[in-house]
Amino acid sequence: MKRNVLTLIIGAVLLVIFALLLFVFQVRKSEVAVVTTFGRPVANLTDPGAYFKWPWPVQNVYKFDQRVQNFEDKFSQTYTKDNFTILTSVYVGWKINDASAFFRQIPGASLPAAQQLLENIVRNAKNERIGKHALSEFVNTDPQEVKFEAIEQEIEAAVKNQLSTNNYGIEIEFLGFKKLGLPDAVVQTVFQRMQAERQKYVSKYQFDGEAKAAEIKSSADLSAAETVNNAVAVATRIRAEGEAEAAQTLPVFQQNPELAVFLYQLDTLKLSLNQKTTLIFDERTPPFDLFRNLPANPSGK
Amino acid sequence: MNHDHDHPHPHGPEPGHAPAPGEDAGSLALEAALRSSFVIVKVAMVAMVFLFFGSGFFTVGPQQQAVILRFGKPVGAGQQALLGAGLHWAFPYPIDERVIIPITEVQKVSSTVGWYYQTAEQQAAGEDVPAGQSLEPGRDGYVITADQNIIHVKATLYYHIDDPLRYVFDFTSASNTVQNALDNALLYSAARFNVDDILLLDQPGFKDAVRQRAADLTDRQRMGITIDNCEVDHTAPQRLKADFDRVEAAREKRNQLLEEAKSYENQVLSRAGASAVTITNLAVAERDNYVKSLKAEARRFTELLPQYQKYPNLFAQLKLAEAMSGILTNVQDKIYLPEREDGKPRELRLMLNREPPEQKPAANP
Numbered sequence: 001m002k003r004n005v006l007t008l009i010i011g012a013v014l015l016v017i018f019a020l021l022l023f024v025f026q027v028r029k030s031e032v033a034v035v036t037t038f039g040r041p042v043a044n045l046t047d048p049g050a051y052f053k054w055p056w057p058v059q060n061v062y063k064f065d066q067r068v069q070n071f072e073d074k075f076s077q078t079y080t081k082d083n084f085t086i087l088t089s090v091y092v093g094w095k096i097n098d099a100s101a102f103f104r105q106i107p108g109a110s111l112p113a114a115q116q117l118l119e120n121i122v123r124n125a126k127n128e129r130i131g132k133h134a135l136s137e138f139v140n141t142d143p144q145e146v147k148f149e150a151i152e153q154e155i156e157a158a159v160k161n162q163l164s165t166n167n168y169g170i171e172i173e174f175l176g177f178k179k180l181g182l183p184d185a186v187v188q189t190v191f192q193r194m195q196a197e198r199q200k201y202v203s204k205y206q207f208d209g210e211a212k213a214a215e216i217k218s219s220a221d222l223s224a225a226e227t228v229n230n231a232v233a234v235a236t237r238i239r240a241e242g243e244a245e246a247a248q249t250l251p252v253f254q255q256n257p258e259l260a261v262f263l264y265q266l267d268t269l270k271l272s273l274n275q276k277t278t279l280i281f282d283e284r285t286p287p288f289d290l291f292r293n294l295p296a297n298p299s300g301k
Numbered sequence: 302m303n304h305d306h307d308h309p310h311p312h313g314p315e316p317g318h319a320p321a322p323g324e325d326a327g328s329l330a331l332e333a334a335l336r337s338s339f340v341i342v343k344v345a346m347v348a349m350v351f352l353f354f355g356s357g358f359f360t361v362g363p364q365q366q367a368v369i370l371r372f373g374k375p376v377g378a379g380q381q382a383l384l385g386a387g388l389h390w391a392f393p394y395p396i397d398e399r400v401i402i403p404i405t406e407v408q409k410v411s412s413t414v415g416w417y418y419q420t421a422e423q424q425a426a427g428e429d430v431p432a433g434q435s436l437e438p439g440r441d442g443y444v445i446t447a448d449q450n451i452i453h454v455k456a457t458l459y460y461h462i463d464d465p466l467r468y469v470f471d472f473t474s475a476s477n478t479v480q481n482a483l484d485n486a487l488l489y490s491a492a493r494f495n496v497d498d499i500l501l502l503d504q505p506g507f508k509d510a511v512r513q514r515a516a517d518l519t520d521r522q523r524m525g526i527t528i529d530n531c532e533v534d535h536t537a538p539q540r541l542k543a544d545f546d547r548v549e550a551a552r553e554k555r556n557q558l559l560e561e562a563k564s565y566e567n568q569v570l571s572r573a574g575a576s577a578v579t580i581t582n583l584a585v586a587e588r589d590n591y592v593k594s595l596k597a598e599a600r601r602f603t604e605l606l607p608q609y610q611k612y613p614n615l616f617a618q619l620k621l622a623e624a625m626s627g628i629l630t631n632v633q634d635k636i637y638l639p640e641r642e643d644g645k646p647r648e649l650r651l652m653l654n655r656e657p658p659e660q661k662p663a664a665n666p
Contacts, residue, residue: 026395028373030470050372067473068522070481091481093472093522139492141447148492174522176485179414180445180492187451191540194450194496198544202551209555213562220566224573231577235584242588252599259609260602262617266624278634280649288637 022055032066032099035059041100062103068093068173071115073122075179084135087181088126090155093173094118101169114170118159122175125158138180152176357390357397364405366465370398375466383465402465407529409459410476412483415444415491416455417539443538444488450496454535456511458483464525472524479519479526486514487533499535500545508533 027033027045035043035051037059045051046066053059075089096102096114107113129151137147156175163170182190253260273279283291361367367384368375369391375382376397391397418440443451458479462468468475490510491499499507512531519526537545609616629635638647 026373028398029370029375031373048370048372048374050374065473067471068478069473070477072481091484093478093481135449139445139447139449141495143447143493146447146492148489174518176481176518177488178481178484179442180488181443182445182451190449190451191538194538194541195544197450198541198548201548205548205551205555209551209558212555213558216559216562216566220562220569224569227570227573227577228580231580235580238581238584238588242591245588245592246595249595249599252602255602256606256609258613259606262620263598263602263605266620270624270627273628273632277632278636279629279632280636280638282638282647283640291639 023052024050025053025061026050027063030065030067031063032096033061033063034099034103035061036103041103044098044100046099062099062109064096064099064102064109065111066096066099068095069111071118072178073119073126075181076123076126077183078127078130080130080135080138081132082134082136085183085186086130086135086138087179087183088130088177089179090122090126090152090175091178092118092122092159092175094170095173096169097171098167098169101167103169105166105168106170114168117168118170118172121159121162122155125155125162129154129158148177353393356393358388359391359399359401360388361386361401364403366402366404368400368402368466368469370400371396373398380466400469402462402469404462404465407459407461408476408479408526409457410480410483411455411457412480412487413442413455414484415442415487416453417441417443444491446491446496446499447493448495452491452496452499452535452537454487454491454499454533456483456487456534457532458512458515458528459530459532460519460526460528462525463527467523467525475524475526478522479515479524482518482522482524483511483515485518486511489514496537500537501549504533504535507535 025033027048027050029048031048033045033051034041035045035053037054038057039060042059053061071092071094073090073092075087077085077087079085094114102114103109106117132154133147133151136145137151139148140146152175156172159172159175163172281288283289359367361384363386365386367389368382369384369389370376371392377383389399391399442453444454446452460479472478490507493510494503494507508531511533512528515531516528519528536542605616638649641647
């Protein structure tokens with residue numbers, strides 16, 4: 001009896017598992033699924049979880065990755081408004097947002113087919129939108145003039161519009177330029193222009209350096225001379241102050257100009273007859289007049 | 302198989318008679334074999350059940366987080382679905398699926414969309430492609446600057462994952478998406494900067510612009526990442542390398558000239574300042590000396606005046622004699638010419654020489 005119960009339980013479990021495998025399927029978090037009954041879509045499942053279905057051949061389940069996929073279009077030529085040729089490539093983040101529409105519209109419901117479709121839509125959108133902008137709106141020294149982002153948004157809007165009007169079950173999350181380029185012939189002329197520009201810079205720096213250096217030097221000389229001249233002027237004023245102050249002592253000497261002049265001469269004599277001087281004198285020069293006129297004795301005369 | 306017909310049964314079958322010893326042994330052996338194999342099966346089943354549930358254990362490392370998908374649906378709502386480091390348990394496949402996500406590890410993507418073509422070996426060795434080559438269309442990448450120059454730039458972006466659910470479950474290849482954003486950031490920033498700013502004058506500005514644009518794009522695309530760092534490298538096209546180098550040399554030369562001029566300026570100005578100070582200080586000293594000596598003179602004058610007024614001639618002679626004594630002590634050569642007997646003036650010839658030879662003794666007649 002005991003053995004029978006165990007066997008029954010095991011049998012039941014196996015049956016349940018088998019039934020589950022037949023009747024239940026999972027939709028993973030990153031997926032969306034379409035359920036078809038005899039080939040006709042009947043359910044569009046976007047939430048993850050376990051779901052019931054009738055086994056094959058009644059119902060079929062098609063699962064699609066609903067995560068954002070990366071797509072880059074071919075690096076291709078486009079004409080700008082001012083008739084330049086530029087090469088562009090954009091990247092697109094796209095995803096399947098409506099599995100049943102995707103299932104219906106895309107041949108074989110395959111990703112390569114979807115990407116082929118995107119390639120065409122993106123190329124048309126690019127040709128149309130880039131043709132409305134000048135090259136200077138892609139790159140410009142004035143950041144205000146750069147319409148880079150606006151152009152991206154225009155292309156994105158055009159692609160979105162195409163996708164939603166045709167209801168492909170695809171939406172794009174973002175679109176941006178991945179590569180920008182110029183045709184090879186243009187690259188050569190750009191290189192020539194760059195080379196000429198570099199040469200211009202070389203001579204500009206040479207000239208600029210010499211001119212500025214000379215300017216700095218001469219202005220330095222000028223302001224140095226000015227400083228010295230100012231100092232000389234100040235010195236003259238200071239000396240004048242001295243003279244003025246000295247003039248205040250004049251009344252003292254005025255009491256006896258004779259003595260003043262005598263003292264002055266005396267000082268001058270002392271100063272001028274200093275060392276390394278040869279003095280030639282005779283007996284008339286005091287005090288050597290002593291040699292001539294010795295004072296006589298009062299009794300002698 | 303109740304009877305063995307090989308041997309005769311004279312008495313016929315006897316009910317209640319024990320089975321033949323041979324039959325007994327066979328079924329017993331069979332029973333024993335069955336029983337023991339059932340035991341083995343049971344043990345195996347129990348072991349399998351243990352294995353089944355035991356295989357549900359898994360560890361999450363310190364730099365990881367994990368999500369359990371039960372029938373494809375995360376267990377727990379939103380951020381609560383994230384399991385931290387430690388030992389966890391989940392039903393085995395196909396009930397549960399474990400997704401382990403690196404979280405604090407720094408992720409890295411590089412953009413070479415604007416760089417010239419390098420083989421993997423060249424990249425690893427950090428070698429440059431020989432200068433002077435032109436661009437090969439379709440192979441060498443480049444960007445166009447605001448002033449329509451062509452240069453090469455590349456960047457590496459370091460980031461970590463903030464929102465693992467978004468990063469893992471909403472993008473087929475999130476790192477490729479980040480790389481696309483970085484490619485775009487390079488083009489976008491180059492379109493706004495002049496070639497010399499990118500290469501030399503405003504390198505940090507360009508780098509910040511790239512980083513900012515990459516951050517804007519990944520935010521807008523809700524990548525669930527935070528950018529940690531962004532490295533940008535740039536170079537002039539190989540063919541124009543020499544031309545760019547010449548400009549660089551000229552710029553260096555100019556800066557050197559300017560530096561020299563500035564140091565000359567400093568020198569001249571500080572010298573002028575010093576000599577100005579000397580000039581004024583000298584004037585001040587002269588003025589002070591002059592005034593002071595005049596004052597001293599005046600004081601002496603007032604002291605001497607009463608004596609002079611009393612005996613002018615004597616005073617003068619005394620002063621003169623005093624002065625002469627001082628002078629004669631100091632004077633180096635003294636030549637005395639006595640008066641000639643006849644009273645005529647003596648004729649004297651002098652050889653003027655400012656510096657008389659030292660060895661010549663003073664001539665004293």
